[in-house]
Amino acid sequence: MDVEAITPQQFHDADGVDDWRVIAWGAHAFFRSGSYAQGARFVAAIAEVVAPTQHDPDVDLRREGVAVKLISREVRNLSTRDIELARAISAAAREHGLEPDPSAVQVVQVALASVPSADVTPFWQAALGYVRPNDSHLVDPLRRNGSFFLQDEMDESKPRRGRMHVDVSVPHDQVHARIEAALAAGGRLADDSQAPYWWTLADAENHGVDITTWWGRESIRLEEERETEAAD
Incomplete structure (x- = not known):
C-alpha cells in the first residue's frame, strides 16, 4: 500500500482531528481518564481499532490518562492514514468517556x-x-x-x-x-x-x-x- 506524506498544516486542516496536535515526532493526543481501569479499557479499544490496519501508534497508559502518538513509519512522516486513525481513536475515546486535553501534549x-x-x-x-x-x-x-x-x-x-x-x-x-x-x-x-x-x-x-x-x-x-x- 502506497503511503503519501502530508504536512502538519494538512493534518490540522482535516475534519475530525480537533483532539490532536502535531508536534515533533508526529501527531499527539492526551485523553484524560477517571481511573487506570478506564484508561486500560480505552487502550484495549485502540488495539481493536488498529488491528486490521497494521498501523500501530505509540500508546502510554498512566493513572491520569492515555497519551497516543501517530506517525507513518513507511515515510517517517504524517500521512492520510494518520488522519483516519486519529478520527477512529477519538471516537473510541468518546465511547469510553475519556476527554481530550491538548494542553498536556509536549x-x-x-x-x-x-x-x-x-x-x-x-x-x-x-x-x-x-x-x-x-x-x-x-x-x-x-x-x-x-x-x-x-x-x-x-x-x-x-x-x-x-x-x-x-x-x-x-x-x-x-x-x-x-x-x-x-x-x-x-x-x-x-x-x-x-x-x-x-x-x-x-x-x-x-x-x-x-x-x-x-x-x-x-x-x-x-x-x-x-x-x-x-x-x-
Missing part, C-alpha cells in the same frame, strides 16, 4: 553544542543507554524518553565548555501561553528571530530553552523515526 529534547573536533556522542550514548541512528542524534530505543541531539558549534575559538539547552515542543495553540508562563516565572526572552518556528528563553542563570511548534515545518520527519523503522 515533547522534550536535550541539545548539546560542541565543536566538531570533540566527539562526545559515544559518551552520551553509553551514559543514556540510547541508540544512535546517525552521527548527531541519540534516541530511546523504546521511544519512552526525550531524545538527545548533538549540535556542531562551528566556532572552535570559543571556550571548550559544555553548552546545553532544552527543546520543548508544544502545540501551536499552546505556545504563547507557555512562553508567557515562563516569562512570568522569572525567565526572559533571549531570541525570537526564528519565531514562530521557535522562541529562545533563558532563566536567571542564563540556561536556555527553545519553545518550538510545527509552525515553519514542512515536515515532522526526524531521525528518530529512522531508528524506529529499522527496529520494526
Whole structure:
C-alpha cells in the first residue's frame, strides 16, 4: 500500500482531528481518564481499532490518562492514514468517556553544542543507554524518553565548555501561553528571530530553552523515526 506524506498544516486542516496536535515526532493526543481501569479499557479499544490496519501508534497508559502518538513509519512522516486513525481513536475515546486535553501534549529534547573536533556522542550514548541512528542524534530505543541531539558549534575559538539547552515542543495553540508562563516565572526572552518556528528563553542563570511548534515545518520527519523503522 502506497503511503503519501502530508504536512502538519494538512493534518490540522482535516475534519475530525480537533483532539490532536502535531508536534515533533508526529501527531499527539492526551485523553484524560477517571481511573487506570478506564484508561486500560480505552487502550484495549485502540488495539481493536488498529488491528486490521497494521498501523500501530505509540500508546502510554498512566493513572491520569492515555497519551497516543501517530506517525507513518513507511515515510517517517504524517500521512492520510494518520488522519483516519486519529478520527477512529477519538471516537473510541468518546465511547469510553475519556476527554481530550491538548494542553498536556509536549515533547522534550536535550541539545548539546560542541565543536566538531570533540566527539562526545559515544559518551552520551553509553551514559543514556540510547541508540544512535546517525552521527548527531541519540534516541530511546523504546521511544519512552526525550531524545538527545548533538549540535556542531562551528566556532572552535570559543571556550571548550559544555553548552546545553532544552527543546520543548508544544502545540501551536499552546505556545504563547507557555512562553508567557515562563516569562512570568522569572525567565526572559533571549531570541525570537526564528519565531514562530521557535522562541529562545533563558532563566536567571542564563540556561536556555527553545519553545518550538510545527509552525515553519514542512515536515515532522526526524531521525528518530529512522531508528524506529529499522527496529520494526
